[in-house]
Amino acid sequence: MDELVSLWIYLSATPLFGLTATIVVYVVTHAIYARLGQAPWANPVLWTVLALVALLSVTGTPYPAYFAGAQFIHFLLGPAVVALAWPLWQRRGDLKRRAVALVVAGLAGGATAAGSAVALGWAIGLPPDLLRSLAPKSVTAPVAMGIAEQLGGIPALAAVFAVLTGLVGALCAKYLFDALGIAEPAVRGFALGTTSHGIGAARAMQVDADAGAYAGLALGMQVILATLLLPAAAAALALVAP
Amino acid sequence: MDALRGFAWLLLGQSAGELVARATGAHLPGPVIGMLAMLVALNLRVVREPVEAAANALLSHLSLLFVPVGVGVIVHLGRLADYGFRLAIVIVASTLLGMAITALVLRALWRREA
Numbered sequence: 116m117d118e119l120v121s122l123w124i125y126l127s128a129t130p131l132f133g134l135t136a137t138i139v140v141y142v143v144t145h146a147i148y149a150r151l152g153q154a155p156w157a158n159p160v161l162w163t164v165l166a167l168v169a170l171l172s173v174t175g176t177p178y179p180a181y182f183a184g185a186q187f188i189h190f191l192l193g194p195a196v197v198a199l200a201w202p203l204w205q206r207r208g209d210l211k212r213r214a215v216a217l218v219v220a221g222l223a224g225g226a227t228a229a230g231s232a233v234a235l236g237w238a239i240g241l242p243p244d245l246l247r248s249l250a251p252k253s254v255t256a257p258v259a260m261g262i263a264e265q266l267g268g269i270p271a272l273a274a275v276f277a278v279l280t281g282l283v284g285a286l287c288a289k290y291l292f293d294a295l296g297i298a299e300p301a302v303r304g305f306a307l308g309t310t311s312h313g314i315g316a317a318r319a320m321q322v323d324a325d326a327g328a329y330a331g332l333a334l335g336m337q338v339i340l341a342t343l344l345l346p347a348a349a350a351a352l353a354l355v356a357p
Numbered sequence: 358m359d360a361l362r363g364f365a366w367l368l369l370g371q372s373a374g375e376l377v378a379r380a381t382g383a384h385l386p387g388p389v390i391g392m393l394a395m396l397v398a399l400n401l402r403v404v405r406e407p408v409e410a411a412a413n414a415l416l417s418h419l420s421l422l423f424v425p426v427g428v429g430v431i432v433h434l435g436r437l438a439d440y441g442f443r444l445a446i447v448i449v450a451s452t453l454l455g456m457a458i459t460a461l462v463l464r465a466l467w468r469r470e471a
Contacts, residue, residue, distance in 0.1 A: 141421050160420045164427035171431055178432050185425035192422045194367040196388035200395035201412035220463035228455025236447045241440060253455060256426045258386050271429055278427040283452045291453055297460045306460035310452050317420035335392055342384045
């Protein structure tokens with residue numbers, strides 16, 4: 116028993132633990148997701164996060180110890196964003212033709228998502244630092260952290276809100292679009308990527324290649340729009356979150 | 358081998374993006390500038406074939422990459438519990454509203470074009 120404990124102490128202190136736990140749990144939850152016909156509620160990110168939070172809590176492993184291993188996966192977000200160029204390049208003709216409509220829709224949707232979150236949060240009495248952390252939640256997590264910092268929010272909370280927003284989109288998109296009668300995969304994918312960034316794009320890619328490509332485009336567009344509109348967002352926030 | 362060569366191109370793209378971001382003081386993140394540069398570079402066959410292999414491998418499990426940040430929720434459970442219900446309402450409502458507006462605007466514009 117003592118040996119087992121000391122082995123655990125050794126393992127949990129090396130990067131091996133965080134990396135192994137993340138990949139093994141994801142492989143299992145992804146297999147279940149595939150088995151269930153990719154039902155939205157079986158989303159592998161959701162269940163992997165829940166399982167790992169439970170595991171860390173039960174074993175008393177601090178988050179930084181976990182992240183020491185998980186950072187290798189986290190790092191790949193950068194190259195993955197660069198890789199989004201590939202599905203876009205494949206559809207470059209379509210995109211050029213539809214550029215204006217896409218920018219207008221991305222601007223309208225992104226502003227609605229951020230604006231309604233801050234306005235609603237303000238109306239029901241959320242404190243200013245949470246409002247400032249909620250504002251960039253439709254932008255992909257690593258970028259949302261940087262934006263939250265510049266807006267005076269809490270970067271780590273902004274990343275969590277971004278992931279939660281991604282999950283809400285991935286879970287609800289199918290039902291929302293069905294209810295609204297929106298059938299075109301490109302429109303569904305673009306809208307999902309606009310509010311739910313990479314997690315929405317991942318879900319879209321699993322469902323339909325076209326939807327996935329447009330979701331990837333929307334993800335990139337939100338990053339660019341959010342960065343360009345940052346000063347305006349800061350001015351608007353000053354009104355409700357002094 | 359193709360995928361590995363493609364991964365090298367992706368990292369070079371990201372590095373170039375970081376470099377441009379630093380040099381110009383642009384607020385755009387390095388990977389996004391890298392993505393824009395990659396859109397141009399993909400016109401070269403020597404870049405395109407390996408990047409296709411690497412991109413397909415990386416993007417097919419894009420959602421895995423968000424797990425480490427997501428687990429970070431554990432650090433903020435206290436703060437989130439204090440405002441949990443209100444935060445849930447805000448996040449769900451604003452996400453659904455944003456998705457609906459994006460989809461309806463895009464569909465309306467495309468229908469008008471067609």
